[in-house]
Amino acid sequence: xxLRRIYQFLLIYALGVSFLIVLKYALGLSDYxxxxxxxxxxxxxxxxxxxxxxxxxxLFVAIIGQFLSILLALLVGISGRKATWFGSFxxxxxxxxxxxxxxxxxxxxxxxLGDGFLSRLLIAAMICYFPMLLAVVGIMSEPVPDIELFYRxxxxxxxxxxVKIRAFENLSKLTTVIVGSAxxxxxxxxxxxxxxxxxxxxxxIRIALYQSDLAKIVVALxxxxxxxxxxxxxxxxxxxxxxxxxxx
Amino acid sequence: MDPVSVxxxxxxxxKELKLIDNSRKFSLVVxxxxxxxxxxxxxxxxxxxxxxxRLKWLINMSTVGDVYAExxxxxxxxxxxxxxxxGGPERDAIRELEMGHTDFGVASADQVxxxxxxxxxxxxxxQLFQAxxxxxxYFQNRSDINSLSDLKGxxxxxxFGKNDEIIMRTLLAQAGLNENQVRLxxxxxxxxxxxxxxxxxxxxxxxxxxxxxxxxLRDAGEKVAFLDPADHGVRFxxxxxxxxxxxLDEQPQLVRRxxxxxxxxxxxxxxxxxxxxxxxxxxxxxxxxxxxxMYDQLHATRRLVTSETGEAIGxxxxxxxxxTEHIMLTHGQIEKKVNVxxxxxxxxxxxxxxxx
Numbered sequence: 001x002x003l004r005r006i007y008q009f010l011l012i013y014a015l016g017v018s019f020l021i022v023l024k025y026a027l028g029l030s031d032y033x034x035x036x037x038x039x040x041x042x043x044x045x046x047x048x049x050x051x052x053x054x055x056x057x058x059l060f061v062a063i064i065g066q067f068l069s070i071l072l073a074l075l076v077g078i079s080g081r082k083a084t085w086f087g088s089f090x091x092x093x094x095x096x097x098x099x100x101x102x103x104x105x106x107x108x109x110x111x112x113l114g115d116g117f118l119s120r121l122l123i124a125a126m127i128c129y130f131p132m133l134l135a136v137v138g139i140m141s142e143p144v145p146d147i148e149l150f151y152r153x154x155x156x157x158x159x160x161x162x163v164k165i166r167a168f169e170n171l172s173k174l175t176t177v178i179v180g181s182a183x184x185x186x187x188x189x190x191x192x193x194x195x196x197x198x199x200x201x202x203x204x205i206r207i208a209l210y211q212s213d214l215a216k217i218v219v220a221l222x223x224x225x226x227x228x229x230x231x232x233x234x235x236x237x238x239x240x241x242x243x244x245x246x247x248x
Numbered sequence: 249m250d251p252v253s254v255x256x257x258x259x260x261x262x263k264e265l266k267l268i269d270n271s272r273k274f275s276l277v278v279x280x281x282x283x284x285x286x287x288x289x290x291x292x293x294x295x296x297x298x299x300x301x302r303l304k305w306l307i308n309m310s311t312v313g314d315v316y317a318e319x320x321x322x323x324x325x326x327x328x329x330x331x332x333x334x335g336g337p338e339r340d341a342i343r344e345l346e347m348g349h350t351d352f353g354v355a356s357a358d359q360v361x362x363x364x365x366x367x368x369x370x371x372x373x374x375q376l377f378q379a380x381x382x383x384x385x386y387f388q389n390r391s392d393i394n395s396l397s398d399l400k401g402x403x404x405x406x407x408f409g410k411n412d413e414i415i416m417r418t419l420l421a422q423a424g425l426n427e428n429q430v431r432l433x434x435x436x437x438x439x440x441x442x443x444x445x446x447x448x449x450x451x452x453x454x455x456x457x458x459x460x461x462x463x464x465l466r467d468a469g470e471k472v473a474f475l476d477p478a479d480h481g482v483r484f485x486x487x488x489x490x491x492x493x494x495x496l497d498e499q500p501q502l503v504r505r506x507x508x509x510x511x512x513x514x515x516x517x518x519x520x521x522x523x524x525x526x527x528x529x530x531x532x533x534x535x536x537x538x539x540x541x542m543y544d545q546l547h548a549t550r551r552l553v554t555s556e557t558g559e560a561i562g563x564x565x566x567x568x569x570x571x572t573e574h575i576m577l578t579h580g581q582i583e584k585k586v587n588v589x590x591x592x593x594x595x596x597x598x599x600x601x602x603x604x
Contacts, residue, residue, distance in 0.1 A: 032366035033346045039366075107438065115436050198408075198434035207409030211581075212340055212362055 001240075002233030009229040013222060020218075035215035043215035044222075051204060055223040058189050058200040059231060061117065065124030066185035069132050070178065072125070077136030078163055091137060102127055102191065110196045120192040120200065127188030128181040135177040139170040168246055175239030179232050186228050298329040299506055302341040302353040304487055306334050307533035308456050309545035310381065313553070314354075315529045316522075317513020326505035342370045345492045352495075352506060357485035357572040357588070358411045364586040371496055371593045373507055374489040374562035375569075376514065378555040381486060381548075382412055384449040384475040385458060387465075391448050393475055396423030402448040403431040405441065412451045415477050415484050418575050422480060449475060455548035459541055483568040484575065486552075496593055504595050511562045518550040518561075564592045 017040070024034035031039050080090035106123060113119045140163065147165050151157040167174060193202025201220055208216035303311050314332060317323055323330045333350065335341065341353020342363045354376070355363075363370050384404070386393060391402060396419055406413040412435075420430060433447045439461065442450035452458040454474060465472050477484065489510065496503050517526040527542045537545070553561060566589055573588045 027347075029346055030363070030367035030369065032363040032368040033343050035366075110436060111438055111440055115434070196436040198436075203434075209338065210407065210409035212343070212359060 001236045002230065005229040005233040005236075006226065009225045013225055017218065031215075032212065033214070035218065039215050040218060043213075044219045047204075047216055047219055048223075051201060051220055051223045054199070054201040054204045055220075055227050058186065058193065058202065058224075059227050061120045061200065062124050062182070062185040062189040063231070065121050065189060066128055066178075066181055068121070069125045069129035069181065069185065072129055073132035073136045076133055077140045078159075080137055081140035081163075102188070103195065106192065106195050115196045115198055120189050120197050123192035124185050124188035127191065128184035131184060132177060132181050135173065139173060140166055142166065142170075144169045171239070171243050171246070175236065175243070178239070179235045182232050182235055183228060186224065186231075190224070297327055297502060297505075298331065299351040299502070300331045300333065300349070301506075302333045302339060302344050302350040303335040304339075304341065304354040304356070306336065307332075307530065308537070309530055309534075309542060309549050310453070310456060310487065311354075312526050312530050312546060312549055313376070313514025313517040314510065315513075315533065316517035316526055317509050319529045319532070320513070320516065320525070322509040322513045322516075323506070326509040328502075328505060328509060330506070330509075342368055342490060345370060345490065345495075352489060352491050354487050355490045356411060356487060357569060358414065358576060358581070360488065360490060360591060361573055361576050361582060361586055361588055364588060364591055365582040365584075369493040370490050371493050371591050372488045372490055372564065373496070373503060373593055373595050374511065375485060375564045376488060376562065377486040377552045378559070378563065378565060379478055379486075379552050380415075380484050381453040381455050381552055382415060382451060382484075383454045383458065383477070384416075385442070385452045385461065385472055386449045386475065387445070388471040388473045390445065393449075393473070396420075396480055397425070399423055399449075400425055400429050403433050403446060405433050405435045405447045405450040407435040407451065408432075411484060414575060414579050414581060415482055416451075417579055418482050418484075419475075419477055419480060421578075422482070455545055455552055459544045459548055460537070463541065463544070482575070483565070483571055485565065485568045485572045488564070489562070496595075500596065507562070507595050511560075514553060515561050518546075518553050520550075564594070566592065 020034050021037065023029070024036070035043065076090055080087045102123060105126075106119075109119050109122055113122065144165050147169070148157065148162065151161060151165075189200065190202035190205070193200035194206050195202075197203050201224055205217055205220050208214075208220065301314070303314060305311070307315060318330060318332055333339075335354065340359070341350060341355050342359055344350040345353060346368055355370075360370055360372055392398065399420065400423075404416060406416050413432075416432070420426070433441055435451060439450060441447040452461060452474075454476075458474065462472055489507065491503060516522050517529070523543065523546060526546055527539060530542060530546075531537075531539065534542075555563060555565075559565075569588050569592060573582075573586065576582050577585060
């Protein structure tokens with residue numbers, strides 16, 4: 001699973017770089033517009049160390065942000081699973097928060113919290129939270145009649161059991177959503193860093209943009225892609241272990 | 249009129265011909281052919297030349313000459329239709345020149361030198377700002393900066409990766425200060441670190457942000473002053489007009505006409521007698537800045553565009569360009585010399601616009 005993710009990424013990345021190189025030579029563009037392979041190679045030697053630290057810093061924030069958003073989505077999803085007034089209120093409130101584009105809210109967050117760890121974390125969590133919420137609300141609102149009926153008729157149904165049954169029956173779906181949300185958490189953290197933070201790979205991309213250095217951006221994209229592929233592969237692996245443990 | 253409507257008009261004309269006499273048929277055909285010729289560019293005259301012009305930033309007082317030239321018909325007088333496009337941090341006029349997305353643009357010297365170092369065929373045809381607008385604002389009651397050595401121990405805002413970082417590092421090097429003796433703070437979207445006095449100095453553009461912030465702070469009873477790198481011998485070239493070497497070689501007349509109109513626009517815009525028109529020209533795009541502030545901004549811009557030595561508008565200051573290249577080389581921004589002076593191209597036959 002992990003290896004497949006890495007192969008897939010390397011293939012896509014190689015295709016992307018090849019496209020740029022073909023474009024460069026077909027249109028006769030200078031290294032300023034599209035860097036040559038030699039420039040890319042030299043740049044990667046120059047910045048790989050620093051970018052590795054940056055991307056690990058970004059991943060660290062993204063993981064915590066994703067974890068928080070999973071917790072929040074589960075909390076809202078479980079609270080809002082009932083078709084009660086409170087359930088509807090929780091859902092509407094949760095949806096409305098997401099209606100504001102993050103780039104509009106980000107400056108307020110940075111003014112209030114500064115450009116440190118907390119701002120990056122909050123933005124990462126906010127970006128990956130909504131798809132998580134949709135999936136969790138969908139799963140938690142959907143009864144599993146065959147199993148739930150038995151517990152209801154024997155009067156042994158509690159809310160914890162209901163959540164457990166619904167989560168277990170949709171474990172594959174949940175795993176897919178969590179793996180997918182890793183991309184969003186990473187993207188959210190990068191967006192936060194790009195807008196205003198002073199560390200992480202998003203910040204390095206912003207500096208490279210100021211310097212009009214596309215080679216650095218291409219190297220940064222490689223670092224982001226490979227790190228994300230490994231992280232997603234690990235998440236998928238964890239999902240399989242959880243499933244095996246539950247079904248044992 | 250677009251080609252489809254021209255064809256439709258032509259078809260209508262043909263239908264009409266059946267109903268009218270021969271002499272009128274001939275006149276009508278002549279008129280229709282003239283319309284077709286005009287619309288499809290047959291015998292196109294210079295008056296229809298369309299060029300694209302990418303600015304460096306959003307339209308504000310730093311682009312007053314550009315918008316003045318457009319709104320007062322200076323481009324039209326030269327037979328040009330100019331599509332002016334706003335810039336921004338993600339826009340790079342030099343890259344767009346090479347990709348064929350623009351014909352002219354505004355870029356700073358560091359962008360030109362970076363591009364030249366990577367083989368871009370960019371050339372500079374005019375230097376709009378004779379002085380760099382970038383300065384550092386500070387509270388006078390907190391910091392008294394009489395010499396560069398007074399920067400020691402200060403928290404200074406810089407945008408890492410941008411030219412203000414290079415300029416500040418040059419100033420620090422001149423003062424014999426190393427990075428451990430100051431605290432460089434990453435500049436972000438808002439001025440909170442400066443307002444809350446976490447930062448002692450903050451970079452601003454003297455003709456735009458500085459006017460606005462300076463006024464706010466003075467109104468609040470604060471005394472502010474500015475650190476101008478030029479006062480300490482650092483003359484890093486800012487906004488200049490760039491085009492591609494190919495454009496200059498293949499269409500020198502077009503370049504000449506564009507530049508003539510543009511510099512005429514700048515000369516008129518900074519003329520005291522046209523202050524009201526200049527402010528109105530910018531205000532058409534920049535609706536968020538108060539009109540009173542705009543007059544102050546125009547005054548500050550005037551001082552950037554004119555030179556103390558009375559050179560013509562658009563004069564390319566070779567010494568400043570050489571110094572900019574030297575600074576970039578010293579700070580490892582480029583690996584080797586690019587001989588930037590070879591990129592400065594005086595356009596033949598230009599009637600220079602003297603300072604008003």
